[in-house]
Amino acid sequence: xxxxxxxxxxxxxxxxxxxxxxxxxxxxxxxxxxxxxxxxxxxxxxxxxxxxxxxxxxxxxxxxxxxxxxxxxxxxxxxxxxxxxxxxxxxxxxxxxxxxxxxxxxxxxxxxxxxxxxxxxxxxxxxxxxxxxxxxxxxxxxxxxxxxxxxxxxxxxxxxxxxxxxxxxxxxxxxxxxxxxxxxxxxxxxxxxxxxxxxxxxxxxxxxxxxxxxxxxxxxxxxxxxxxxxxxxxxxxxxxxxxxxxxxxxxxxxxxxxxxxxxxxxxxxxxxxxxxxxxxxxxxxxxxxxxxxxxxxxxxxxxxxxxxxxxxxxxxxxxxxxxxxxxxxxxxxxxxxxxxxxxxxxxxxxxxxxxxxxxxxxxxxxxxxxxxxxxxxxxxxxxxxxxxxx
Numbered sequence: 001x002x003x004x005x006x007x008x009x010x011x012x013x014x015x016x017x018x019x020x021x022x023x024x025x026x027x028x029x030x031x032x033x034x035x036x037x038x039x040x041x042x043x044x045x046x047x048x049x050x051x052x053x054x055x056x057x058x059x060x061x062x063x064x065x066x067x068x069x070x071x072x073x074x075x076x077x078x079x080x081x082x083x084x085x086x087x088x089x090x091x092x093x094x095x096x097x098x099x100x101x102x103x104x105x106x107x108x109x110x111x112x113x114x115x116x117x118x119x120x121x122x123x124x125x126x127x128x129x130x131x132x133x134x135x136x137x138x139x140x141x142x143x144x145x146x147x148x149x150x151x152x153x154x155x156x157x158x159x160x161x162x163x164x165x166x167x168x169x170x171x172x173x174x175x176x177x178x179x180x181x182x183x184x185x186x187x188x189x190x191x192x193x194x195x196x197x198x199x200x201x202x203x204x205x206x207x208x209x210x211x212x213x214x215x216x217x218x219x220x221x222x223x224x225x226x227x228x229x230x231x232x233x234x235x236x237x238x239x240x241x242x243x244x245x246x247x248x249x250x251x252x253x254x255x256x257x258x259x260x261x262x263x264x265x266x267x268x269x270x271x272x273x274x275x276x277x278x279x280x281x282x283x284x285x286x287x288x289x290x291x292x293x294x295x296x297x298x299x300x301x302x303x304x305x306x307x308x309x310x311x312x313x314x315x316x317x318x319x320x321x322x323x324x325x326x327x328x329x330x331x332x333x334x335x336x337x338x339x340x341x342x343x344x345x346x347x348x349x350x351x352x353x354x355x356x357x358x359x360x361x362x363x364x365x366x367x368x369x370x371x372x373x374x375x376x377x378x379x380x381x382x383x384x385x386x387x388x389x390x
Contacts, residue, residue: 005374006035008098008120010089010111012064014044016269017208018292019127022159023104024049025187026125029367034374037096039089041108045269056096060088062110065145066136075139082110089114099378100154106130109145112152121154121377129166132287132310133212146170150178154377157182157370159290160311180373183314185363186295191270196277200261201233201340204278206271206293207285209241214284214307215249217329223256224333231337235262238274276300279346280339286326288312294321295361298353303346305335320353 007030011023024046027036031053038050038057050057062085063078089110093101101115102123115122126149130136138145149156150171156179158164164181171179196202203222207213215237225231240246246264253262268274271293275281281297283306288294290311297304298320306312308323316323322338324331339346 004033004035005100005378006096006098007037007374008093008096008101009036009038010101010103010108011038011040011046012105012107014040014042014046016045016049019105020046022127022184022292026184026370027055028053028187029363030370033371037098039092058092060085060092062108064107065109065139066107066130067139068135070137070139078139086110086113086117090118093118093120100374106149109148116152122152123155123157123373123377124149124153125157126163126167127159128289129163129287133285133289135212143170153178155179155373159184160314162311162314163289180369182366182369183361184290185361185366186292186299188272188296188299189270191273194273194277197234201279202236202277203233203280203282203336204236204238204275205282205284206238206275209237209239209246209249211245212286214286216252217284217327217332218282219249219252219256219258219262220329221333221336222258222261224330225337226258226261229333229337231340232261233336233340236265236274237263238265238268238271240267272296272300275302278302280305280336283307283312283316284332285310285312291315295357298357301350301354303339303350304353305332319349320356321349
C-alpha cells in the first residue's frame with residue numbers, strides 16, 4: 001500500500017453516462033497501482049457504483065464553469081460558490097494525503113484550483129469539445145479558460161487527436177511533453193438478456209438525445225428506407241434528453257408512420273446487453289469527441305456506420321465500417337441498405353472492427369501510459385520506482 005499513488009479524482013457529475021463510465025473504468029484498471037478517492041458534486045448513480053467497489057468518496061456541491069447560455073449573475077454566484085467549495089476540496093485532498101489530483105472532464109475547474117492551492121500536480125483528462133458536441137461554452141471566456149487549463153495542469157490527456165487539435169490552438173507552442181492522446185479502452189457491461197424481434201433487422205443508436213448526436217438523421221434514414229427502398233427495419237434509440245426535443249423526435253416518428261419501426265428506450269444501465277442484439281450500430285454524432293459506442297460495437301463484432309467527422313474518423317474507416325457525410329440522410333440510408341443486402345460485407349467489417357480495437361486500444365498499454373504520467377508528475381517521486389501491476 002505504501003508504494004501506491006494516492007489520487008483524488010474530480011467528477012463533473014454523479015450520473016452514469018459516457019464520461020462517468022470512463023472514470024469508473026479508469027479507476028478499475030488502475031486499482032492495483034493506486035489508492036483512489038473521488039469527489040462528486042451531488043448524490044447519484046455513480047455513488048452506488050463507487051460503494052460497490054469500496055471506493056472512498058465525498059460530496060462537495062461545486063458547479064460547472066461551462067454552460068449552454070451565459071447569465072452574468074449566475075456566473076458571479078457560481079464563481080464565488082466554486083471558490084468556497086475549492087477550499088473544502090483542498091482540505092479533503094490534504095486529509096486523504098493525495099499525491100495528485102485528476103479532473104475527469106473540462107466541465108468543472110475546482111479540481112485544478114484545489115490542486116494549485118494544495119501544491120499538488122494536476123492531470124486534466126479532456127474528453128469533449130465542449131461547444132461542438134454538447135453546446136457548452138466557458139463562462140469565463142474560451143481563450144481565458146483554455147489558457148487556465150494549460151496553466152493549471154501538469155499534464156493534459158486528450159481522448160482523441162480531433163479534440164487535441166481544438167485545444168492546442170490556445171496552448172503555447174512546443175508543449176508536446178505536457179499533453180498526450182489516449183484512446184481509452186472500453187469495458188462491456190451486461191445486465192439481463194435483451195430479446196428483440198428477429199422478423200426485422202435491428203439498428204441501434206446510443207447516446208444522449210440531442211441535435212448534435214444525430215438521432216433525427218437516423219429517423220429520417222429509416223423513413224427513406226421505407227419509402228424509397230421498400231425496406232422495413234427497426235431503430236432503437238437508447239438514451240434520454242430534454243423532453244421537448246425528445247417529444248419533437250417522437251412527433252416525427254408519428255408523422256412518418258413509423259411507430260411500429262422506431263422505439264425510444266430511454267437510459268440503459270447496461271448498453272452492451274442492447275448492442276449485442278443489434279444488427280447494425282449507428283454513430284450519427286456530428287462532432288463525437290471519441291466514440292465510445294463505436295468501440296463497444298467493435299468489441300461486440302457489430303457492423304458500424306458513423307459520420308465522417310470528429311473523433312469518429314479516427315476509429316471508423318472503410319476497412320472496419322462505413323462512413324457517411326454528417327447531415328446526409330440519403331447517404332446514411334444507402335449505407336444501411338448496403339449492409340442489409342450484403343451479409344459478407346457485414347461479417348468483414350465487423351471482424352475488422354473487432355481486430356482493430358484489439359490492436360489499437362489495449363487496456364495494458366493504457367494503464368502503463370497513464371501510470372507513467374502519474375508517477376512522473378506525482379508529488380512523491382518514490383512512486384516512480386514502483387513496479388506496475390496489471
